[in-house]
Amino acid sequence: MPDDRKSDLHATNSKFQYCANRTADWAWRYPDENCVTSKSEAEAAIYDALRDETDDLHANLVQKAIKRATDDIGNCVDRLADGENTSKPHYDTFSIVYDKRAATYYRDKVSLATVNGRVECKYDLPDDPEGTPHGEYLLNEDYSFSTSTVHYDSKTDEFYLHAVMEREIDANSPEKAEDSRVLGVDCNVDDHIAVTSTGRFVGNADYLNHQRREFEKRRASLQQTGTRSGHLTYHRIGDRFGRWSQDYLHQCSNEIVAESHRHNCTHIAFEDLKQIRERISDDKKFQQWAFNELQQQTENKAELAGIAVENVEPAYTSQQCSKCGCTLEENRDGQRFACLDCSYSVNADYNAAKNIARKLALKLQRGQKSPAGGAFCQYALKPGVMTVNATDVASDAYVSVERESTGKPTTFSRW
Structure with missing residues (x-):
């Protein structure tokens, strides 16, 4: 100065x-x-x-x-x-x-x-x-x-x-797909708020819902008292839950971005919010707000970190086996996923998160300028990565060419 x-x-x-x-x-x-x-x-x-x-x-x-x-x-x-x-x-x-x-x-x-x-x-x-x-x-x-x-x-x-x-990251640019790594995130109305493709379980949706119900009960009780003290307290607390829940989702979004950092991810994939309403049975308005708030906060933090956030179609992510590609409604039973074809068994939300990551990896890969598949995309898994070869995969309906690492992350050669 x-x-x-x-x-x-x-x-x-x-x-x-x-x-x-x-x-x-x-x-x-x-x-x-x-x-x-x-x-x-x-x-x-x-x-x-x-x-x-x-x-x-x-x-x-x-x-x-x-x-x-x-x-x-x-x-x-x-x-x-x-x-x-x-x-x-x-x-x-x-x-x-x-x-x-x-x-x-x-x-x-x-x-x-x-x-x-x-x-x-x-x-x-x-x-x-x-x-x-x-x-x-x-x-x-x-x-x-x-x-x-x-x-x-x-x-x-x-x-x-x-x-x-x-x-600023242009996630739709073909050049950005080369050597990219995707973290998939599955949002939930019950149990954990989000699960990543690396097997990290983030937040507690049941706790968030419980806090909301308790707050609404308290406000309703204060309204019914009819006293001046109750009236003042009712207005004093205002939208305290709204601010509390925003802070709670802020912590969850921080954890998601931190997980993408740990795995050197270039992209984070969510399901398209506009197409998951049929999965929400109770408290639709609140759950849709929570999903949107979590995604928006994650996107804001990821942008500062140089990580792109993309949405993918949610169809069949909960029914498809992330290991062999078998897609059956019977594969999922509550929070457990057990493939009827290859017997792969894992937490259902973790399986869905891997499918979400894979969809964006394929979307990015199809944007490659080279028709010969001159590059590959990876998406982060626990404890390694999954690689999809663009030359062999024509659609995302079958995934037999995918290989899930169970040891240390593998170094892949370019085709």
Whole structure:
């Protein structure tokens, strides 16, 4: 940061924190009324006033300050509903949120909007960036900048940019199919929320459903009390379950992306949400929301990690044997899959996850430009990988050419 511009950034931070504190003052209404946790509602009410009160502050920074305050108040409301002590958020540290509208990012510097025009700040980079995050992400043209945060260390009088980098993947590009590896994910309404093709069981759908039912019972009971205390508590807890379930699914999506990292996957495959409604018998609206939320969160996290997320047709994934390809309704009995042809026996959801991964592997493979099958796709299994040879597989109805590894991952030669 140029010495003669440090004061500009400090002044910008002061107005940014002012907007956050003003928002908190307006939105915090406990204990007499419901606190406001909606960014759009807060913007509609006080954005114009904040712009007038901070006339030199970039409009986007005002919006980011409002969002920070409403998000924090939402967390406070959750703690109050759990019986914890908390108070109105207050902001007095140096922390400014910038996105591409308030900042222009370059590979060696950043241009930041301040109350006194823009300031260009050069990055302090290592002499040899190879093998460092700077070399892997910052100086890599495959990655672009996302919303980032500027911090200040008063002890050293230094500014830091916490830069979030992202990479866009074109999953439909034929070149992306070459040497790709797919992690299949099967979503469920009972037992585990999701099962991967590597045999990892993620989350607990029964627990999620139980928490939802208990929350609805509590709200119904509070409505029926007819007391002022019950009425206030009813409104105070608001959509606490919605926020809790989002956080729970956030943990599940983190686990799925981490599993894809462990197996060096380039793609994650889900079943197409629009075509699985017939599999959902109870609580359709909630289950469809949970599936969509899990997939969306996984897609957002995977995108930042450079992993593509794709959907495949769900037909027969639960009935087809992932080892020999025999497709019979009788193969599946509840949570157990036992092939009537080859006697392969395994957890039914794990078997389905492998079929989901295989469908995307074949889809990617068919996009190869070389008609001779000059490349192959893999999808992650426990403990190895499965390879499908594009030259031999004409459809996904029969899978005798597949080989499931039972030892260490095999090194395959290109045909």
